[in-house]
Amino acid sequence: MAVTERDLGRFAAMVVDDPREFRVSGAVYTDPEVFAAELARIFARTWVYVGHESELPAPGDYKTVLIGGQPLILSRHEDGRLYALFNRCRHRGAVVCRQERGHSNFFRCRYHNWVYANNGALIGMAQSTGYPDDFDRDRYGLVAAPRLASYRGLLFARLAEDGPELGEHLAPLRKYIDWWFGRSPTGDIEVLLPPHRYEYPGNWKLQAENGYDGYHGNYVHLSWQRVLALAKEGSVEEVQQYRQAGAARGLAGGHGLLERPGSLNPNSSWMVRMMARYPEYEQAMRARYPEHDLVEISARRNIFIFPNLYLFDTHLRVIVPKAVDRTEVQLYFYNLRGVPSGLNQGRLRGHERFYGPAGFGAPDDIEVFTEVQTGVQARGHEWNLLNRGQHRERRENGEWVGHTTDEAPQRSLYRQWRELMSDGLA
Amino acid sequence: MASLSLEEAQRLLIAEARLLDERRFEEWEALFTEDAVYWVPIDPARDPAGALSIIHDDRQRIHERVYRLTQTPVLDQQPPSRTIRFVANVEVEPAGDGEARARCAQLIAEMRPGGPGQAGLNAPRWFAARCDYRLRRAGEGWKIAQKTVIFLNADAPHYNLSFIP
Numbered sequence: 238m239a240v241t242e243r244d245l246g247r248f249a250a251m252v253v254d255d256p257r258e259f260r261v262s263g264a265v266y267t268d269p270e271v272f273a274a275e276l277a278r279i280f281a282r283t284w285v286y287v288g289h290e291s292e293l294p295a296p297g298d299y300k301t302v303l304i305g306g307q308p309l310i311l312s313r314h315e316d317g318r319l320y321a322l323f324n325r326c327r328h329r330g331a332v333v334c335r336q337e338r339g340h341s342n343f344f345r346c347r348y349h350n351w352v353y354a355n356n357g358a359l360i361g362m363a364q365s366t367g368y369p370d371d372f373d374r375d376r377y378g379l380v381a382a383p384r385l386a387s388y389r390g391l392l393f394a395r396l397a398e399d400g401p402e403l404g405e406h407l408a409p410l411r412k413y414i415d416w417w418f419g420r421s422p423t424g425d426i427e428v429l430l431p432p433h434r435y436e437y438p439g440n441w442k443l444q445a446e447n448g449y450d451g452y453h454g455n456y457v458h459l460s461w462q463r464v465l466a467l468a469k470e471g472s473v474e475e476v477q478q479y480r481q482a483g484a485a486r487g488l489a490g491g492h493g494l495l496e497r498p499g500s501l502n503p504n505s506s507w508m509v510r511m512m513a514r515y516p517e518y519e520q521a522m523r524a525r526y527p528e529h530d531l532v533e534i535s536a537r538r539n540i541f542i543f544p545n546l547y548l549f550d551t552h553l554r555v556i557v558p559k560a561v562d563r564t565e566v567q568l569y570f571y572n573l574r575g576v577p578s579g580l581n582q583g584r585l586r587g588h589e590r591f592y593g594p595a596g597f598g599a600p601d602d603i604e605v606f607t608e609v610q611t612g613v614q615a616r617g618h619e620w621n622l623l624n625r626g627q628h629r630e631r632r633e634n635g636e637w638v639g640h641t642t643d644e645a646p647q648r649s650l651y652r653q654w655r656e657l658m659s660d661g662l663a
Numbered sequence: 664m665a666s667l668s669l670e671e672a673q674r675l676l677i678a679e680a681r682l683l684d685e686r687r688f689e690e691w692e693a694l695f696t697e698d699a700v701y702w703v704p705i706d707p708a709r710d711p712a713g714a715l716s717i718i719h720d721d722r723q724r725i726h727e728r729v730y731r732l733t734q735t736p737v738l739d740q741q742p743p744s745r746t747i748r749f750v751a752n753v754e755v756e757p758a759g760d761g762e763a764r765a766r767c768a769q770l771i772a773e774m775r776p777g778g779p780g781q782a783g784l785n786a787p788r789w790f791a792a793r794c795d796y797r798l799r800r801a802g803e804g805w806k807i808a809q810k811t812v813i814f815l816n817a818d819a820p821h822y823n824l825s826f827i828p
Contacts, residue, residue, distance in 0.1 A: 337818075431705045433715055436820035438782040460735035464727050562782070565820045570715050585715065590727075594821040595703065595718045595828070597731055600739035603823060607783035614780065 240274055242662065248274060249659035252651045253620070259627060259648050260620040263613035266440040271658075272561035279544050279657050280305025284386075284393040284406045286546035286555060287311050287321060289569065291390060291427045292338070297355060300338035303557055304396060309382060310334050310344065311392065314356040321382035321394040322357045333379065338430075344379070353379050389418055390425065391546075391553075409488040409635065410542060417548050419534035420508055422521035423575035428553065429585075433568040433593035437603045439610035441545075441558035444566055445650060447602055448547045448554065449495035449539045451641040452625065454480050457605055461591065461598045479505070483536075485626075485645045487637035491543030491653025493646025499536030501528070507550070508535040515577045541646065543653055551588035562610055568592055623647045667763035667798060667805060672755045675805060676767055676796070680748035683827055688729040691827070695807050696799055701725050702811045703828060705818050717817070717824060728827065737825070742784065744826035747772045761800035762808075769794050769812070773826055783822065790828060791815040 248271065251262035265271055285304050288311050292300060299312040301324060308324035310333075324332045326346035333344040333353060343360065344353045350363035357379035362368070384395040386403040391414075393403055407414065418424045437443075447453070455462070455477050462473045471479075483497040503509045508531075512519035526534060540548040547554035549568075557565040570588050572581040591598040613621065626643025639645035682691040695701070702711060703718035711719045720728060732740055749770040758764045769792045777784030797809040812828050 429714055431709075431715065431818055433705070433717070434818070434820035436822055438822070457738060460731055460737045463735040464731050467727060467730055468723075567820075568715075582712070585713075586719070589716060589719055590724065593715070593717055595824040597727065600823045600825045601737065604738040604783075607781070610782045611780060 240277070244270065244274065245659045245662040249655055249662060251658075252655040254648075254652060254655070255624075257624065257627060258622065259624045259644070259651075260622050261651050262619050263616065263621060264619075265442065265651075265654075266610060266613050267561060269561050272440075272558070274658060275558070276305035278660070279654070280396075280558070281307070282395075282397045282400065282657065283544060284384075284395050284400075284403055285544065286391065286542065286553075287385075287394045288392050289390050289426070289428045289553060289571070290319070290387060290392060291571075292430065292569075293319065295340070297340045297342055298338075299334065299341060299344075299355070301334055301336065303559075304382075304394060305558070307396070308332055309394070310379075311394075312344075312355045312357075314354070316356070318356070319385060319387075319392065320356050321385040322353075322379040323382070325379070326351050327359065327377040327379065328362070357381055388414070406490060407542070409490050410492045410494075410540060413494055413538055413540050414542075414548065416530075416533045416536065417538060417540060419526060419530065420550075421573040421575050422518070422525050424525075425574040426571040427574055428569045428571045430569075432555075432570070433552075434565060435568075435594045435599070435603060436559075436563065436565045437606050438562055439564060439606040440562060441556050441564040442650070442654075443606040443609055444554075444556050444564060445541065445544070446647050447606070448549070449485060449493050449541055449646045450644075451480065451483070451485050451495050452644070453602075453605070457601045458598055460601060464597055481641060483641040485639045485641055485643050487630075487639070487645035487647075487649030489635055489649070491650050492541055493649045494538050494540045495641065495646065497537040497641075499532040499534065501532060501535065506535040507537065511576075511580050515580055518576050518580060521575060541650070543650065551584050552592065623651065666757045667755050667765065669753065669755050671805070672763075672765040672798075673750070673753050675798070676750050676753060676765060676794075679807070680750050680769070684746050684748055686732075686743065688733055688827065692725055692729045695722060695725060695810075696801070697722055699725065699807055700809045702809065703817075703824075704811070704813060707811070707813050707817070717814075717821070718812075718828075732825075732827070739823050739825040742775050742777055744773050744775050746826055758797065763798045763800075763805070765796040765798060767794050767796075768792070771828060775823075788822075792828070 251265050253260045287302050293313045296313050296315045302309050310322045310324045312320050326333050328351050331346050331348045333346045352361045354360050359374045359377045382394045383398045462476045465471050466473050485495050487493045500506045501509055503513050545556045553569040555567040623644045626639040630637050630639040630645050637645040699722050701720040704716050750767050752768040754766045756764050771790040774787045775784050793813045795811040798805040799808045
């Protein structure tokens with residue numbers, strides 16, 4: 238599908254950045270042309286999260302991923318370096334790897350036995366005398382993604398040659414990401430496989446909009462709040478009170494986050510409760526961080542890194558768009574490194590209680606995504622409102638900062654979406 | 664003490680399936696021992712202590728699961744799932760004093776009804792699974808000490824699994 242100037246104008250008009258009534262068209266969730274353009278103009282052009290280094294610790298380890306529908310292999314070569322390779326044989330186009338993840342010394346195309354090293358180099362073909370002596374194998378390796386870069390083990394690939402470096406892309410979020418890693422006294426995490434995976438009949442942006450939505454919790458998760466009350470882990474009123482505190486932040490670059498304030502009071506901070514329960518954890522944390530950092534680190538944040546990654550307190554959440562109305566979501570639980578094992582055990586069991594396709598919370602979110610996907614088929618009016626809190630948000634250090642229930646982060650998402658989807662418009 | 668007969672195992676597993684199909688969740692919960700585990704792995708080869716499971720419930724969490732479905736305003740089971748469970752290939756083996764193991768294959772047909780055009784509703788889904796039960800003698804009958812459900816597509820992405828598989 239060739240995107241024309243007329244399309245760009247149409248996409249741009251789907252987001253109205255009105256100071257009192259920020260709104261998006263229902264077509265952003267339902268129009269197949271929008272979806273095709275998103276793959277080309279967002280996922281094939283910006284930094285996309287592909288995995289964490291701890292998933293591929295040894296040379297020969299690999300995993301396969303989709304970036305905007307395109308198959309790639311993330312591979313650790315014997316030189317210890319990571320490569321993001323298009324999973325497409327240079328000969329006739331078959332994939333050279335079909336597994337989700339594993340360990341291999343090479344990738345072999347099963348069609349005509351072309352064989353590639355873990356860095357993509359072509360190292361052999363069947364019946365190679367069928368090619369002339371001066372056939373230059375160096376020209377026919379698996380094609381690497383133009384850019385692959387890591388920030389503290391988080392791996393991002395960019396399929397476009399040009400664009401900002403990863404550091405620039407992450408700059409608005411960097412302090413929040415660093416605080417998020419800070420819950421480990423070594424500042425590091427280790428992903429535990431396999432991930433939770435769920436799929437829903439709805440658009441990918443419904444998940445993106447929801448992870449930092451502080452407005453829905455008391456309604457969509459009232460059931461969860463009742464379970465907490467049953468377990469004497471807080472009355473419904475206490476949980477609802479907690480959900481009022483904090484901020485929703487919209488950042489440049491399409492990023493955003495929901496934040497519950499940090500505190501050294503164990504009643505309001507999970508991290509401080511853990512420090513009280515595990516003296517060795519408290520000792521390690523106090524040795525590494527000054528007190529004002531500990532307060533920030535103890536804040537609970539759901540951090541969205543545009544366009545496909547959330548950092549949550551228990552997991553890395555990866556959004557995989559599959560069709561305009563079909564989305565896969567992967568939740569990679571991680572251990573905090575350098576903490577008592579009981580602490581991570583508790584996080585693991587707590588994660589399973591709320592998240593995943595049979596958790597006590599996540600399926601309720603998925604349910605409302607499908608309700609939006611159905612509802613926006615009705616075109617009696619065109620617009621979904623994302624204007625909550627526009628009248629009371631403030632600008633701070635380039636951020637839009639709103640009440641915890643406001644839609645400041647969602648507005649940032651769609652400002653970036655509009656910019657990328659209409660870039661090049663005269 | 665009599666060991667578990669094949670007929671007894673079949674009766675038990677079919678009765679359990681029927682309680683779930685009829686959404687008699689409290690009666691289903693009463694089938695479990697006080698130290699029971701209900702496990703739906705993503706990868707059955709991994710120790711659930713060190714890897715995520717779809718479900719890894721101890722007795723307390725089984726109770727929370729049932730409470731959530733029966734006593735709280737859940738969205739993901741409103742409308743509720745209809746299910747029909749097929750229990751087949753039942754095998755039994757003794758497993759020590761007053762204990763037994765029963766295995767079966769299950770096919771669970773599931774559907775949530777709704778109005779026209781509703782995404783996610785009105786579409787029958789099929790789940791094939793191997794089930795493994797550790798059973799313990801309790802008076803005249805048997806109770807479930809562990810139920811493990813291994814889906815054919817355990818490691819694939821799943822839509823709503825909030826009905827009890």
